[in-house]
Amino acid sequence: MKLIKQKKEMSTTKIIYGLYGDDDDLMHGVKAFTDKGISINEVYTPFPVHGLDKALGLKKTRISDAAFIYACYGVTIGITLTAYIMNHDWPQNIGGKPSFDWLHNMPAFVDPMFELMVFCSAHLMSLTFLVRNKMYPGAKPQNPDPRTTDDKFMMEFVSDDVETIKQLLIDTGVEEITVKDA
């Protein structure tokens, strides 16, 4: 989605909210606006609406790529920890397991290495998710209308062409329109 960041240069710039009562209507609305080349600033929905990200032209999220990097980081910690503790700092003969060579001792370390991989990947990915979404405990609700976590679907525009947007919203079955100063 193309985010329009308009400054308050023109006093005619408004924020327009269109509230839909159904996800299918919302999807028709989104398609109508994108077909006409009108940028939608944001869409708020109570649940993930199938195909909305593609209709808005959102890029694929890279959070899974980040998860892979975090997993590699976890495995590296696992290798370093086991190699240093078991084979470098104080090697001991435990049950005859090879203690002077990490590679030969490695099968015994698969479990903790795997756990560290999962631990780092899951936690750091979740943290990335929160940071990228600017979410933290007690943060101010990001949705402008509380009904959008219940059963309403909202489109948000920042534009000075209020009338065109209003008309298109009405044509696509919007239930409620609110206009505010930007």
Add this chain to the structure above:
Amino acid sequence: MSGHYEAPIREPLIIGHKTYHDITEDIARPIEERAGKLWWASLYAALILFVYGFGCIAYTVGTGIGAWGLNRTINWGWDITNFVWWVGIGHAGTLISAVLLLFRQRWRMSVNRSAEAMTIFAVCQAAIFPVIHMGRVWVGYWVFPLPNQFGTLWTNFNSPLLWDVFAISTYFSVSVVFWFMGLIPDFAMIRDRAKTPFNKKIYTLLAFGWGGKAKHWQRFEELSLVLAGLATPLVFSVHTTVSFDFATSVIKGWHSTIYPPYFVAGAIFSGFAMVQTLLLVARKVCHLEDYITMYHIEIMNIVIVVTGGMVTVAYATEYFIGWYSGSRFEDFTYLSPGAAVGPYWWAFWALIICNLVVPAAFWFKKVRTNIFWTFIIALIINIGMWFERFDIIVINLSRDYLPSSWTMFKPTIIDVGVYLGTIGFFSVLFLLYARTFPVIAQAELKSILKISGETYKAKEGDEHH
């Protein structure tokens, strides 16, 4: 983002003529209404057990684990039995959330939240046992590889006990993260409806500012998918690692290569039994019959039949090997001809009846679609799976390699108290959860209303004819 066509012939997952708003109302109702007398009575009963159990734990810590019924022959008893039992119970939650998400099983959406809560609370109980079994709980942090001033005293990464520390703590924290991330949009729904300033404040704190933006939903779905991908091998690894505690030892009846798959199947078996026990009550008390339908109950019973079948095969194998090995020691393992007629015959037969004979009733559709019998059989499986762990630990240890040291295990009142205390603690947590958390993942459920809701399925069926 999710949502695909579903054949009209499939059973609806949401019964009744529901709208999105109805789902919101139904899920928010238990949180917004005042608690009933039954809830308060259950909470008091659970609190009494919890306080009693806490007293027994305090006594154990103050006196030492000599307060338990352990002896030189049976040096693991109720403690580790209860530990493995609770960890096993904690398996269904993440299995439902993670594995079934990867398999795109939509029915999980009605049960995953509570099943995962159960997982987290069960793992909390499990962790209590090895910690107090250490005796000196105040040095419990020594299980972690921390730099220290005792010379070069490191943890032993060759030991399955240390693998267990890593496996269970990772399982616990990843399950909490997975659960909490899924809860955020639902907390936001409760926040946006909250009427009292206190509720508003609490749910604002928990909702992390969630607003349901399109990009955030996209990231949310990707996060859920990757977390599910990570949690899936984790589910299987945890009980595998728990089984290594036994399988890598030199105790007869324990050093068995069948243990990892057998333990995992048993854990899922017992986990689903506990999910049934809890959800059948929660469904009735919170009026969630339209969301946790007979189809949900039946399909979970089918999982119980499948995993119960795997466990049965493992039992048969153990029994056969006990006889076929020709070893006189193997003849005293927990699943052997010797155990069936030995001094622990009652524990052996409790295991066979509760885990093998009774659950077989689920092969009949009439039984597995009957709420009363589902509840009773699920309870019996819970008991049976406790006996399985008791048998593995106590029967195998009671008849060791030296006949002069053969003995029996007698639990003390402290043993019993600690166990009952964990049941009380678990119940307290679950009861509080049922009143303060959205017990069904409502945002996810709304996304399948038009695919699996009764009204929409009926419409689609009409269009096809």
